[in-house]
Amino acid sequence: MSALVSEVGTRTAVAAANLVKVYGKGDTAVRALDGVSVAFEAGKFTAIMGPSGSGKSTMMHCLAGLDNVDGGAVQIGGTEITSLGDKDLTKLRRDRIGFVFQAFNLLPTLSAEANILLGLELAGRKPDRQWFDTIVDVLGLRDRLRHKPTELSGGQQQRVACARALVAKPDVVFADEPTGNLDSRSGAEVLDFLRMSVRKLGQTVIMVTHDPVAASYADRVVLMADGHLAGEIDNPTADSVLSALKHLGA
Template sequence: MTTSTTTTRAAVSMNELVKVYGTGDTAVRALDRVSVTFGAGEFTAIMGPSGSGKSTLMHCAAGLDTVSSGTVAIGSTQITGMSDKALTRLRRERVGFVFQSFNLLPTLTAAQNIRLPLELAGRRADRQWYDTVIDVLGIRSRLEHFPAQLSGGQQQRVACARALLPRPDVIFADEPTGNLDSRSGAEVLGFLRDSVRELGQTVVMVTHDPNAASYADRVVLLADGRLAGDLPDPTADGVLDALRRLSEPAPTRRG
């Protein structure tokens, strides 16, 4: 078993995680006994070749997908085996999400989209925290605009504000710059990094882009559903080299 841990308090921890899709001859083992911890107050990127299991790992960590065996905990709360209702409540109260496709409701203004998770949970926004998030993201002048009136970068900033407002234990970001141009992508990545350093947020991001991963404090590498490396203080070149090594065929031995 390969284990990857950090020395800080755990925001998310997974132990001996196995995820199998299908049965019998068609079964696919997407995750194979993965044990990994994401530290609180850290920005972690998950990377690996296509089909390595990185999105599956994030979905299991966030309680969006069930596991075949093993355990997942958010903070000290074991989520493995929770009912759908309990998982929905936990995600609403303690987990934030930023997706590639923004997932904003087109009939709501930016401000209404941002407040929606709290309203669904029956909670009121802390006005000081709301102002801090809005100003850090630089979207105050866009709050009364509808998503169709915003650029892709502005929509993703709104999505980031929506994820941050409830002060979740962790934000999961799934290819958050996938639909953005390079400038807008860099702005969103810079904000996610600043939310960790300045606001104390925990961010776990799935990405295929070595440059995006270089914004993180740490990169966790997957290959064939297993942990394949752990890079602290990553650089784009270092991540690219690590990915290249993962993609190289194993050397054959001569008898």
Template sequence: MTSTFTGPPGEAPSAGAAPAAVSAIDVAKVYGTGDAAVHALRGVTVGFAGGAFTAIMGPSGSGKSTLMHCLAGLDTVSGGRVLLGDADLTRLGDRRLTLLRRERVGFVFQAFNLLPTLTAEENILLPLRMAGRKPERAWFDQVVDVVGLRDRLHHRPSELSGGQQQRVACARALVSRPDVIFADEPTGNLDSSSGAEVLGFLRTSVREMGQTIVMVTHDPVAASYADRVVFLRDGLVVGELTEPTAATVLDRLKHLGG
């Protein structure tokens, strides 16, 4: 299994540990001011190794979605730093941050966010075309075969099941070869069978294609597909599990109150 560095700022990874693809260093996030201030993150330091599948979990209000949004450059931090490889997101202006997200980050959300008038293939290739980039055909073919969409490429979203639509969204995130894919409750709108299909693909993309995935989920079964689970409570990292099972994740959540 891929090892993961989560040590304090400035500390070198131990021998054999994979370098962090994305990391938070003493990250704080405050919404509002004065008595109305909400401290969503309270000095979070955590790294996510390249080529690994990590789930972020915690009770409602623990800060898990806020952390993901800060790591992905979708939200600004109130303090600390976010590093995507060697790029410090906290020092980038809006334009450079937009370009970095387009070129180095992929997203999969609970809502499939497919354009209904486009075919599956056109939806997959849309981000590349918006960026003025030509697809690498061999890579596109590999992604399509891994997600099992070869016979659905010319179908529109209305002609696809929920699981197939989410697999299109996963392929769209993967086709640009991003440094990291962030998945926010990717199985939240799916039944258990379709959810298992999508999670199986995400795990395969890590193990066979070297992808890095950071997923927010509330579901212990979904988290059991990951290599590692990071737990938050009250805006702080309070623990982690490696080689998780649904049972061990559920037991940890019970102790966290979520």
């Protein structure tokens, strides 16, 4: 019975069907995505892994509408984004997607608080102050809100980026190597937060990472190789991820 209930409760946050992405033309063309079909369940933390050049970032950019595709379709929260015009796509990205990048991408002239709220402001939306407070407290940023990015450590800057990604309550947060520039302790804090945002706040997170330990924070790992899906692991551990990657020759 409980299995049935959880099955009924399952929602797909992001889905891709037969995604194709080709860079360049003729002899030098690279099929970075060669017919990828994959679905990401809402309220789950998924890590995307695979060798360098396997198409992880390309897939994430196509899923998030940051890059256009050469074939196939992407749906976010039931909306097919691959057929949207630029204006609608920009709006959808702003309203329904949060991003965390390896390089933090904070605006240097703005305080931490202003960085967190910038997206909402640009969208003309009022922040939910209670939600803002929850995120800021969970991330331990309360006494850093007036600081500029250069006055923050790397880990703190990435926590600001996480707060910025979550404050608009997006359908999905995409993170590309969010711990790539952090020492292991700051990285663990960011990963703890991403996992907590899934478990406690119901967020959906899709993260690209090279690090088997980072991937072990996820509920599921999707493996890529040569622009294809090459398998998946439920409830991954660092060891199970490492051995799967070894089989892929990563």
